Amino acid sequence: MGKQTKIKAVFFDIDDTLFDSTTLAKMARMNAVKAMIESGLPLANVTQGYNLLMKIVNKYGSNYDKHFDKLLEILGCEWDPKIIAAGVVAYHDTKQAYLKPDPEVVPTLIALRDKGYKLGIISNGKSVKQWEKIIRLGLHHFFDIVVISEEVGSEKPDTKIFEVALKKLNVEPYEAVYVGDNLETDILGANKAGMISIRILKGKHKEGKPAGKMMKPRYSIKKLSDLLSILKKLDR
Numbered sequence: 130m131g132k133q134t135k136i137k138a139v140f141f142d143i144d145d146t147l148f149d150s151t152t153l154a155k156m157a158r159m160n161a162v163k164a165m166i167e168s169g170l171p172l173a174n175v176t177q178g179y180n181l182l183m184k185i186v187n188k189y190g191s192n193y194d195k196h197f198d199k200l201l202e203i204l205g206c207e208w209d210p211k212i213i214a215a216g217v218v219a220y221h222d223t224k225q226a227y228l229k230p231d232p233e234v235v236p237t238l239i240a241l242r243d244k245g246y247k248l249g250i251i252s253n254g255k256s257v258k259q260w261e262k263i264i265r266l267g268l269h270h271f272f273d274i275v276v277i278s279e280e281v282g283s284e285k286p287d288t289k290i291f292e293v294a295l296k297k298l299n300v301e302p303y304e305a306v307y308v309g310d311n312l313e314t315d316i317l318g319a320n321k322a323g324m325i326s327i328r329i330l331k332g333k334h335k336e337g338k339p340a341g342k343m344m345k346p347r348y349s350i351k352k353l354s355d356l357l358s359i360l361k362k363l364d365r
């Protein structure tokens with residue numbers, strides 16, 4: 130056996146790692162469409178509207194801010210601020226009410242802190258939007274650093290965003306673990322950076338298969354608390 134290195138830091142993805150973003154996004158969009166129909170959007174049912182909305186989301190990306198305007202456009206309707214506002218309110222109300230960490234997240238983070246690991250987040254997205262999630266999840270006091278792609282100018286799976294995070298905590302890649310759900314961004318990126326990759330089997334990427342060796346996670350877990358036994362093994 131080679132020399133064992135102690136793990137010093139644990140980094141996390143946010144969406145579908147710290148909370149169930151797949152389910153929450155679906156609920157919020159369904160409720161938005163329902164509210165828009167109640168305000169006059171000419172659709173027979175919520176599912177039909179949801180499917181149209183998802184086509185728009187997939188075409189323009191989730192950070193595009195005119196999804197509901199496009200929905201009206203596709204249906205051949207005039208721009209209607211009342212209908213759009215009804216959707217926006219329902220969407221945000223749902224997110225506000227249900228954005229909660231998965232039950233094992235807080236106990237796991239407390240346990241990791243108690244064991245002396247440094248904790249960080251490495252996330253793709255818009256900085257204010259990602260921070261809003263972290264704060265609403267009530268997790269903002271747990272992390273030593275939060276690195277978001279918008280500020281770094283590099284997105285997972287680019288190595289740079291991982292390197293920036295490691296440097297900020299003064300940790301070598303082989304002393305760090307990265308936990309995420311997405312093989313193409315989280316696992317590939319962590320592997321390329323030389324970190325220990327851990328895949329959490331949650332959300333829409335749960336069934337995905339690694340395309341190539343670099344996308345293979347070092348470990349897979351079903352819930353975040355499984356991390357504790359893996360770290361115990363790594364630190365033995």
Ligand SMILES: [Mg+2]
Nearest residue numbers: 142144145310
């Ligand atoms: Mg994710």
